[in-house]
Amino acid sequence: MSENQETLVNKIKDYYEFLLEDGLIEEIAKTGAYQQLKAGQHMMEIGDSVVHMPLLLTGAIKILREDSDGDELLLYFLEKGDTCAMTMTCCYGESKSKIRAIVEKDSEIIFIPILKMEEWLAKYKSWRSFVFESYNMRLSEMLETIDTLAFLKMDERLYKYLTDKAVVTQSTFLSNTHQEIAYDLHTSRVVVSRLLKQLEISGKIKLFRNKIEVLQF
Amino acid sequence: MSENQETLVNKIKDYYEFLLEDGLIEEIAKTGAYQQLKAGQHMMEIGDSVVHMPLLLTGAIKILREDSDGDELLLYFLEKGDTCAMTMTCCYGESKSKIRAIVEKDSEIIFIPILKMEEWLAKYKSWRSFVFESYNMRLSEMLETIDTLAFLKMDERLYKYLTDKAVVTQSTFLSNTHQEIAYDLHTSRVVVSRLLKQLEISGKIKLFRNKIEVLQF
DNA sequence: GACCCACTGTAACAATTGTTACCTGTTCAT
DNA sequence: ATGAACAGGTAACAATTGTTACAGTGGGTC
Numbered sequence: 001m002s003e004n005q006e007t008l009v010n011k012i013k014d015y016y017e018f019l020l021e022d023g024l025i026e027e028i029a030k031t032g033a034y035q036q037l038k039a040g041q042h043m044m045e046i047g048d049s050v051v052h053m054p055l056l057l058t059g060a061i062k063i064l065r066e067d068s069d070g071d072e073l074l075l076y077f078l079e080k081g082d083t084c085a086m087t088m089t090c091c092y093g094e095s096k097s098k099i100r101a102i103v104e105k106d107s108e109i110i111f112i113p114i115l116k117m118e119e120w121l122a123k124y125k126s127w128r129s130f131v132f133e134s135y136n137m138r139l140s141e142m143l144e145t146i147d148t149l150a151f152l153k154m155d156e157r158l159y160k161y162l163t164d165k166a167v168v169t170q171s172t173f174l175s176n177t178h179q180e181i182a183y184d185l186h187t188s189r190v191v192v193s194r195l196l197k198q199l200e201i202s203g204k205i206k207l208f209r210n211k212i213e214v215l216q217f
Numbered sequence: 218m219s220e221n222q223e224t225l226v227n228k229i230k231d232y233y234e235f236l237l238e239d240g241l242i243e244e245i246a247k248t249g250a251y252q253q254l255k256a257g258q259h260m261m262e263i264g265d266s267v268v269h270m271p272l273l274l275t276g277a278i279k280i281l282r283e284d285s286d287g288d289e290l291l292l293y294f295l296e297k298g299d300t301c302a303m304t305m306t307c308c309y310g311e312s313k314s315k316i317r318a319i320v321e322k323d324s325e326i327i328f329i330p331i332l333k334m335e336e337w338l339a340k341y342k343s344w345r346s347f348v349f350e351s352y353n354m355r356l357s358e359m360l361e362t363i364d365t366l367a368f369l370k371m372d373e374r375l376y377k378y379l380t381d382k383a384v385v386t387q388s389t390f391l392s393n394t395h396q397e398i399a400y401d402l403h404t405s406r407v408v409v410s411r412l413l414k415q416l417e418i419s420g421k422i423k424l425f426r427n428k429i430e431v432l433q434f
Numbered sequence: 435g436a437c438c439c440a441c442t443g444t445a446a447c448a449a450t451t452g453t454t455a456c457c458t459g460t461t462c463a464t
Numbered sequence: 465a466t467g468a469a470c471a472g473g474t475a476a477c478a479a480t481t482g483t484t485a486c487a488g489t490g491g492g493t494c
Contacts, residue, residue: 065360067368075363089353098360121345128338135352136306142359143282143303143315146292149366150403151284154451177471186367188452193472209460209471371481394441405482410442426441426490 005029011057012110015081020126027120028055032110043101043109044087050097052111056082059107060168064100064184074161074184076141077104077168085138088117088131105169155195157185162205166214174212222246228274229327232298237343244337245272249327260318260326261304267314269328273299276324277385281317281401291378291401293358294321294385302355305334305348322386372412374402379422383431391429 008029012019019025032055037043043054046066054061061078063086078084078101086099120127148157161184166172178192185192196212199205206213225246236242249272254260260271263283271278278295280303295301295318303316337344365374378401383389395409402409413429416422423430 065363065367067364069368071368073363073367085352085356088349089356098357122339122342125339132305135302135356139302139306139352139356139359140315142356142363145363146282146290146359146366147284149363150282150290151286151288179471189472190453190474191451194451194474197473207472396441406442407444407483408481411444411481414443424442 037103041103048097055110057108060104073186258320265314272327274325277321290403
């Protein structure tokens, strides 16, 4: 095993140490394609064919939905140790992505070919558990998204967005324009500016150009 | 095998014929608890422990979400051949239900103990596919719910609700009060009455007392 | 019949959210 | 330095949705 391979194996073990079976993590390191992605890169577009399953080692990815008019909506963020169940959905089903994935923060990802992923399902119990666990987390995230949409008002959604983002990027300073936030929340820039100003007045955030500081959680 | 058992096996085969392995459907019939539920019955409450996985043979179930204030929201309907992935989520995870399930139309259901369900995952490939397929369908339904909440206005949501319900109950006559609809859509009765009247004027539905006829699809 | 009660229609108003328009200041390329 | 493009603040207004209040209608019970 090369030195690089060994480094990779150790990196995977850091976040996926529950994959217990002998050789599984080594197989992931060998079969998977390791990639570093920069913030802002589009990892996947709606309609793309999905032939790999991503395992996120470090960084953060945001997952977006789009309607037929091109209107966007943020679904949730992926963090280290996450995989994308929506991707799996696509693999098993129509194989076309229903979502867009954008790198939110510089990330390290391993891409697993779908065939391997299915092979391991039968072969490794801990892999099966992991995949199920991932589905469950994704369903929970989707439920939370639905709760947010159905039960929260725009100002609450906005504040939740800011704090969520602060958590996944591990920074209280968010590099965001109001327009970008408006796209993620599917509202207009004017509304976002208005509500951000209110949040600043109530002392929860501080506004700068191209930047927002989250003060309270 | 008793005559009843055989009838049940045939019934399951009608909707789950893709469960190919020898003996799997027989095992389902033997292990599962067959129940008939009447419209209006509560199949599951939020916070209930989940120890069974339901397989829907006939009828329809509606799945609701509730926030901390007791406000409700319809997530989706289950139809024949469906199972409830949210249930599976709970099984694998916290084992507490995050949703409420109400029988929308008289239904026949088989309840599978969780342990068996997991045992079969390792044992039967077609069962594994079925469970994955179910997860995927549920994720798709959730996506559709999110689309509806994020991108549609109330009048569109209302009309979608009526047509969806007409489809799953296989009837163009819906026995519904305006208040019930308001709960499902998480809005107020007055708003529902207002928009229903508009839909009637535009010729898409006809209003009666305790009843709505859906004219166009 | 007289009564009650759930269901529906509607008006009037409030709150929230969305839209348009315009202004200021910053950044950046030329 | 100048102009163009971008970011953000704000006002004025429109549209949608939510709230309160009340009236009428039909079904059931006594």
